Amino acid sequence: MSVAIDIRAVSKSFGSGSETVHAFGPSDLFIDAGEFVSLLGPSGCGKSTLMLMIAGLLERTEGEIYFDDKLVDAPRTDIGIMFQDNTLVPWRDVRGNIELQLEMRGLSKHKHADRIDDLLRSVHLKDFERRKPFELSGGMQQRAAFCQALVHSPDTLLLDEPLGKLDAMTRDAIRRDLQGLWMRTRPTVVFVTHSIEEAVQLSTKVCLITPRPGRVDHVIDIDLPWPRDLDIKRSEAFNQYIGDIQEVFHGYGVL
Amino acid sequence: MATASFEPTAPRAPGLLRRVGRRISESWLFLAFFAGFFLFWEFSIDWFDIPRYILPKPSEIIVKSSADFERLLYYTYITGAEAVLGFVIAVAVAVPLGLAIAFSSVLRRTIYPFFVSIEMVPKIAFAPLFISWLGFGLLPKIIISFLVCFFPIVLNAILAFGSLSEELTRFSQATGARAYTTFIKLRLPAAMPQCFVGFKYAAINATVGATIAEFIGSDQGLGFYIQIVTGNMRPDLAFAGIFLLTLLGLSLFGAVTLAERLLIPWHISVRRRQ
Numbered sequence: 001m002s003v004a005i006d007i008r009a010v011s012k013s014f015g016s017g018s019e020t021v022h023a024f025g026p027s028d029l030f031i032d033a034g035e036f037v038s039l040l041g042p043s044g045c046g047k048s049t050l051m052l053m054i055a056g057l058l059e060r061t062e063g064e065i066y067f068d069d070k071l072v073d074a075p076r077t078d079i080g081i082m083f084q085d086n087t088l089v090p091w092r093d094v095r096g097n098i099e100l101q102l103e104m105r106g107l108s109k110h111k112h113a114d115r116i117d118d119l120l121r122s123v124h125l126k127d128f129e130r131r132k133p134f135e136l137s138g139g140m141q142q143r144a145a146f147c148q149a150l151v152h153s154p155d156t157l158l159l160d161e162p163l164g165k166l167d168a169m170t171r172d173a174i175r176r177d178l179q180g181l182w183m184r185t186r187p188t189v190v191f192v193t194h195s196i197e198e199a200v201q202l203s204t205k206v207c208l209i210t211p212r213p214g215r216v217d218h219v220i221d222i223d224l225p226w227p228r229d230l231d232i233k234r235s236e237a238f239n240q241y242i243g244d245i246q247e248v249f250h251g252y253g254v255l
Numbered sequence: 256m257a258t259a260s261f262e263p264t265a266p267r268a269p270g271l272l273r274r275v276g277r278r279i280s281e282s283w284l285f286l287a288f289f290a291g292f293f294l295f296w297e298f299s300i301d302w303f304d305i306p307r308y309i310l311p312k313p314s315e316i317i318v319k320s321s322a323d324f325e326r327l328l329y330y331t332y333i334t335g336a337e338a339v340l341g342f343v344i345a346v347a348v349a350v351p352l353g354l355a356i357a358f359s360s361v362l363r364r365t366i367y368p369f370f371v372s373i374e375m376v377p378k379i380a381f382a383p384l385f386i387s388w389l390g391f392g393l394l395p396k397i398i399i400s401f402l403v404c405f406f407p408i409v410l411n412a413i414l415a416f417g418s419l420s421e422e423l424t425r426f427s428q429a430t431g432a433r434a435y436t437t438f439i440k441l442r443l444p445a446a447m448p449q450c451f452v453g454f455k456y457a458a459i460n461a462t463v464g465a466t467i468a469e470f471i472g473s474d475q476g477l478g479f480y481i482q483i484v485t486g487n488m489r490p491d492l493a494f495a496g497i498f499l500l501t502l503l504g505l506s507l508f509g510a511v512t513l514a515e516r517l518l519i520p521w522h523i524s525v526r527r528r529q
Contacts, residue, residue: 057425077431087426090521091444103440104430132521 002033002155002188003067005054010063012049024049026063027216029207034186038199039216040245041209042254047192048160050214054190055081055158067156077105080154080187082162086145088133094144095120095129101151112151119147123177139170143177150181157189163198171195175202179227196249200241201228208248218248311491320495327480331499334477337393337465338507341400342457349405350450353412363413370409378402379467386472396468396476403464404457411453415446448522451515458511462504477503 011025024046031037039047052058054065056075065072088097098116099109109116120126123143133141142162149157163171179202182189193199199206200222208218222241224232232238249255293313299305300312307315320327356362356370381402385395419427419442427437469478477496484492516525 052425055425055429057428075428075431077429079429081426081429083422083425085420085422087422089423089441089444091519100440101430104427104432104436106432106436134521134523134526 002186004033005029005031005156005188005190006064006066007031007050007054008064008066010050010053010065011061012046012053012058013061022213024053024214027214029216029219031188031190031205033188035204036182036189036191036202037205037207038191038193038203039207039209040193040196040199041214042211042249042252043194045209045211046214047209050209051158051160051190051192055079076156078154079156079158080149080152081158082142082145082149082160084161084164086133086141086162087148088141088145090132090134093130093132094125094136094147097133097144098147098151101148105152107152115153116147116151119150122181123147137170139166139174142166142174146174146178155187157187157191159189160192161194163193171198176227176229178202183226196242196245197233200224200238200245201233206241206245208245211252211254220245308488308490311494316491316494316498319489319491323492323495327477327495327499330475330477330480330496331503333393333475334462334465334469334500335503335506337396337468337476338400338461338503340397341402341464342404342461342507344397345401345404345408345457346454349408349453350412353409354416356409356413357416367413370406374406374410378406379464382468382471386468391473396465396473399468400461400464403460407456407460408450408453411449411456412446415449415453416442418449419445444519447519448524451511451519451524454511454515455508458508459504461507462500466500 007027007029009026009028011027012023014021014023027050029037039050041047049058053060054072054076056065056072067076067078088094089100092100095116098119099112102109102112117126120129123146125140125143125147128136128140128144133144136144145162149159163174166174175198182202191199191202203222206220206222207216208220209215210217220241224235224237224241228238246255297312297314300307300310311319352366356367378399382395382399385398389395389398423441423445427441432440465476466478466481469476470482473479477500481493481496481500484490484496515522519525
């Protein structure tokens, strides 16, 4: 079962005294179970900081975060997480890297062999499972990292600009894979991005975050049919959302 | 699949034959230069009328030193043993110590700054002291060789074990893995490349340490030999000793490089060479 994430008056400051840097918040945000929510904002606005706090990997300065009714007070181990720089290790091949997630959790890689095969096929990497990460293109690496983040079947996915370093065509292709996967299993997804188009295409909800110190300023429900393919992206409604969001960022002085 | 068609296929590793062929074609210029250098040396002794007690011909070095072959071989063994033992003991002591320092905040605030300041002391300066304390035998040479190897290894090991990337640290936290599992599966392999930086630096220093320790006081070894024959106006034999020392240094460095290639074939510094 997917979980709902409730963010209440959360803020984060780094350092202390006169050196304090106010990085994020205070902000509230409710993410319902099975939603795909994008945190959209200019670089340095604290969207990654918020994601790390949701994961329990970074302590909050103030406020609370709940997964359903459970307060986040330690790193959540029931999530799948991806960063802009992937967590593939060079000494293991693609399959070994996916198995690393299982081994770290003390899960059997033999029992999950079929699951790994399915994942590899779904991202078109089955023929490359014995290749080392450095033998793959950037897009293939992120696909492999994607399998690594999903192999333990997490109910919640936290994705911190996983497509940030890829070229436009590869981004498009992986977005489609990601959307297909979300539509099939409906995990709760928190997706950090600075691409307006990406956020509108993928999300049920887009949270606009102001420049530093970042706050969740607008939450926009994206009411478009699934799957959001090329036709949807050409539609007036899609471009209306893009235009509206651009206007908000223009108001912040970002665009 | 349409999505896969954007991806280039990963390059295959070239075959062994092609690799050997490429090696030769890449290094023939260097080999030619090397041969040219020794030919120039050989003939310039006569051209410039250089006295033999200043600089002998390479051919004379080979001929004259072959009479002393057995002694040279034995001394190579002695100096080699000093260097290798010093190096091996340094690895055995410095890696666990570096590991302990990387993970203990107490050690990091006590021993670590102590090591950093000691690193500034030229270790060779201790050689006369060790020889006066421990005599002319092998032990003081092994200790000097150990000392010159120890610091680069320990400092690189501290760096290696203390710096797992932020992403991998967070990844391991999010899996809830125990510290031991994280160490075996992430920290240890990730630390290897930086450890080898220390090993290679130490491998180069080991022979230097042993040789200088022999200069200062000993009755065997290549350092001792070079000093004695130079005193006897026999530069031909001194060059033979220098040549064997070079060979010794290259072998030790080569062994470490080979170990690196076998243990961490995935690392960028190894991949570039292939």
